Amino acid sequence: MRLVVIGFGVVGQSFARLLLSRSADLYRLYGVNPRIVACIDSGGYAVSATGLDLQRLLNAKKLSGTVGAYDKENRKFDPLRLIEKVDAEMLLELTPTNLDNGEPGISNIIAAMKSGKHVITVNKGPLALAFPSLLELANYNNIKLRFSGTVGGGTPILEFAKRCLKGDSIISFQGILNGTTNYILSKMEEGLTFEDALNDAKYKGYAETVPFLDAIKDVNRRGITGVSLSDVRRAHKRGNAIKLIAICNNKQLDVKPTELSNVDPICVNGTLNAVTFSSEQSGEHTIIGQGAGGIPTASAVLRDLIDIRNTIFEQRENL
Amino acid sequence: MRLVVIGFGVVGQSFARLLLSRSADLYRLYGVNPRIVACIDSGGYAVSATGLDLQRLLNAKKLSGTVGAYDKENRKFDPLRLIEKVDAEMLLELTPTNLDNGEPGISNIIAAMKSGKHVITVNKGPLALAFPSLLELANYNNIKLRFSGTVGGGTPILEFAKRCLKGDSIISFQGILNGTTNYILSKMEEGLTFEDALNDAKYKGYAETVPFLDAIKDVNRRGITGVSLSDVRRAHKRGNAIKLIAICNNKQLDVKPTELSNVDPICVNGTLNAVTFSSEQSGEHTIIGQGAGGIPTASAVLRDLIDIRNTIFEQRENL
Numbered sequence: 001m002r003l004v005v006i007g008f009g010v011v012g013q014s015f016a017r018l019l020l021s022r023s024a025d026l027y028r029l030y031g032v033n034p035r036i037v038a039c040i041d042s043g044g045y046a047v048s049a050t051g052l053d054l055q056r057l058l059n060a061k062k063l064s065g066t067v068g069a070y071d072k073e074n075r076k077f078d079p080l081r082l083i084e085k086v087d088a089e090m091l092l093e094l095t096p097t098n099l100d101n102g103e104p105g106i107s108n109i110i111a112a113m114k115s116g117k118h119v120i121t122v123n124k125g126p127l128a129l130a131f132p133s134l135l136e137l138a139n140y141n142n143i144k145l146r147f148s149g150t151v152g153g154g155t156p157i158l159e160f161a162k163r164c165l166k167g168d169s170i171i172s173f174q175g176i177l178n179g180t181t182n183y184i185l186s187k188m189e190e191g192l193t194f195e196d197a198l199n200d201a202k203y204k205g206y207a208e209t210v211p212f213l214d215a216i217k218d219v220n221r222r223g224i225t226g227v228s229l230s231d232v233r234r235a236h237k238r239g240n241a242i243k244l245i246a247i248c249n250n251k252q253l254d255v256k257p258t259e260l261s262n263v264d265p266i267c268v269n270g271t272l273n274a275v276t277f278s279s280e281q282s283g284e285h286t287i288i289g290q291g292a293g294g295i296p297t298a299s300a301v302l303r304d305l306i307d308i309r310n311t312i313f314e315q316r317e318n319l
Numbered sequence: 320m321r322l323v324v325i326g327f328g329v330v331g332q333s334f335a336r337l338l339l340s341r342s343a344d345l346y347r348l349y350g351v352n353p354r355i356v357a358c359i360d361s362g363g364y365a366v367s368a369t370g371l372d373l374q375r376l377l378n379a380k381k382l383s384g385t386v387g388a389y390d391k392e393n394r395k396f397d398p399l400r401l402i403e404k405v406d407a408e409m410l411l412e413l414t415p416t417n418l419d420n421g422e423p424g425i426s427n428i429i430a431a432m433k434s435g436k437h438v439i440t441v442n443k444g445p446l447a448l449a450f451p452s453l454l455e456l457a458n459y460n461n462i463k464l465r466f467s468g469t470v471g472g473g474t475p476i477l478e479f480a481k482r483c484l485k486g487d488s489i490i491s492f493q494g495i496l497n498g499t500t501n502y503i504l505s506k507m508e509e510g511l512t513f514e515d516a517l518n519d520a521k522y523k524g525y526a527e528t529v530p531f532l533d534a535i536k537d538v539n540r541r542g543i544t545g546v547s548l549s550d551v552r553r554a555h556k557r558g559n560a561i562k563l564i565a566i567c568n569n570k571q572l573d574v575k576p577t578e579l580s581n582v583d584p585i586c587v588n589g590t591l592n593a594v595t596f597s598s599e600q601s602g603e604h605t606i607i608g609q610g611a612g613g614i615p616t617a618s619a620v621l622r623d624l625i626d627i628r629n630t631i632f633e634q635r636e637n638l
Contacts, residue, residue, distance in 0.1 A: 018600065022486070025488075026486065030485070030486070153601075154600070154601030154602060155601070155604060156479075156483035156484065156604070159482065159483040160475075160479060160483055163478065163482045163483065164475035164478040164479055164482065164483065164622075165475065165622070166349070166621075166622050166625045166626065167341070167345065167349070167618060167621035167622050167624070167625045168618050168621070168622070169344075262582065263581065263582075265584060265587065265607050268584070279618075281337065281473070281614050281615065281617070281618035281621075282472075282473030282474070282608065282609055282614070282615040282618040282619070283473060283608060283609040283612075283615055284607075284608065284609070285474060285475070285606065285607065285608040286605070286606070286607035286608065287604065287605070287606055287607075288584050288603075288604065288605035288606075288607075289601065289602060289603065289604040289605065290601055290602040290603070293602075295600050295601070296600065296601040296602055298600070299486060299487050299598075299600035299601040300601070302485075302486035302487070302600075303483075303484070303485050303486050303487070305486070306485045306486045307485065
């Protein structure tokens with residue numbers, strides 16, 4: 001499986017480290033041998049038809065701030081042309097979320113699909129702004145599009161809903177779907193101001209550029225910028241906590257700061273995400289797990305990769 | 320999909336009701352059309368090559384205590400011979416758990432496999448006592464064996480571990496895996512004695528015959544019969560609760576009453592089950608859901624049925 005990786009920040013580097021440490025296991029357990037044949041960031045690119053040396057790639061990024069330093073020569077490049085021309089089966093779209101116009105994510109994904117490459121993205125921008133057309137393009141070109149890492153980071157919330165409740169119906173769900181904002185709110189509960197908590201989240205590599213806008217259109221949303229330290233303190237005294245809760249009920253979607261009891265199973269702290277699905281037959285199911293962080297999100301990319309591979313080869317696990 | 324159902328207690332009747340209410344959906348969404356062509360309980364049996372009338376079957380059971388009353392005549396019968404001879408694709412083994420010798424479950428499952436029928440069971444006995452040989456027999460005969468309902472009732476704990484963490488490794492897990500004992504402990508926390516709580520659980524249809532033995536061999540286990548009302552009260556005063564916790568770590572399996580903090584995500588009440596999986600890359604994932612009850616467990620049977628059907632037809636969901 002030959003991969004083009006575009007965007008080599010926290011998630012991209014974590015993914016490269018995962019491949020370094022897990023490649024033998026991946027081959028033994030799933031029959032996949034993922035090789036990064038091209039890696040592109042905002043400063044340059046590196047290509048190798050037989051697969052890049054991942055340790056050298058990580059070193060180049062660390063020392064020079066760009067994967068362009070992998071080779072000595074520093075060439076001009078057009079990322080979209082690179083995505084189209086490189087011989088590979090899959091694009092990992094790991095550029096930062098941009099909710100103004102979804103770029104460069106949308107163009108990267110389109111370039112990959114048009115050149116017959118399956119796409120895995122952890123980028124919420126293209127999904128928030130262009131999901132129906134991307135899905136149509138994927139189906140038209142017989143391309144698999146996967147995006148587990150956009151929801152819940154490393155927690156398989158989408159997979160759970162898709163795979164684990166067959167024959168049942170999900171009626172509604174509610175939960176904390178943004179590990180970054182939850183981290184900020186948890187830090188505020190420990191006494192930090194919003195600004196200090198945001199800076200701390202950025203320092204830890206959790207925060208995206210504008211985390212409080214982390215929501216999609218067609219959603220009634222209010223972010224956490226209006227939540228003050230004194231709001232958080234007052235809730236705390238009542239045995240409650242303020243959480244950014246997403247609620248979906250009858251196709252109505254809301255995201256807003258909500259005061260929850262500390263004993264509610266979805267009232268989790270730090271970068272944890274938690275979702276409760278209400279199903280018709282089997283009642284409520286709550287999933288709690290890491291909602292941010294490089295390695296967890298990279299593990300979601302790896303899950304998507306294995307899923308695409310299995311779907312293509314129609315190989316199903318037997319008991 | 321023609322089904323033989325053996326055992327027509329709470330789960331079996333709930334399954335029949337699910338089929339009555341969901342059959343149009345099941346055909347539309349999954350292309351399955353499950354018909355019960357034979358139903359057997361300890362008092363008799365009913366057969367129909369074109370599928371039993373489920374409402375009439377439920378009425379017969381309710382009025383006479385046995386599905387044998389479905390037809391007027393009351394015939395002698397040999398359940399194993401019936402399982403073998405009836406023309407069907409699948410056996411639902413829903414007889415009560417027996418941890419002494421696993422019967423009649425083990426013999427029922429073997430009869431089904433030998434006559435080419437896939438098997439879904441919610442019966443822990445055969446798995447606890449004969450899992451390796453049943454698995455070998457299934458593989459030898461190219462039979463699918465599924466048992467989601469044996470763990471977590473309606474909560475897809477096994478599916479989560481099997482399907483949602485691909486590419487990652489589960490290092491350990493701990494949790495509450497028995498909704499019935501958890502119900503009893505929760506009732507004791509409300510002030511009931513063990514005996515009263517057990518009777519209440521039986522009345523509600525949650526309790527199996529000997530719920531505190533609900534554990535498998537090769538497991539160091541201690542049940543909840545040694546937990547007194549005063550133990551529960553003392554823990555409660557400390558902000559804790561006593562739960563029957565299963566822990567698996569380095570292939571060491573323990574089940575024992577354990578005092579947990581009320582803020583631990585797995586410290587859930589009533590018939591809820593909760594499990595935390597610790598994974599290598601994506602951290603801890605906690606699943607919480609209904610661990611007992613007829614309809615939730617019947618929905619696990621339905622999930623297994625759809626899974627077997629998909630596996631056989633190699634039909635995979637596309638995006």
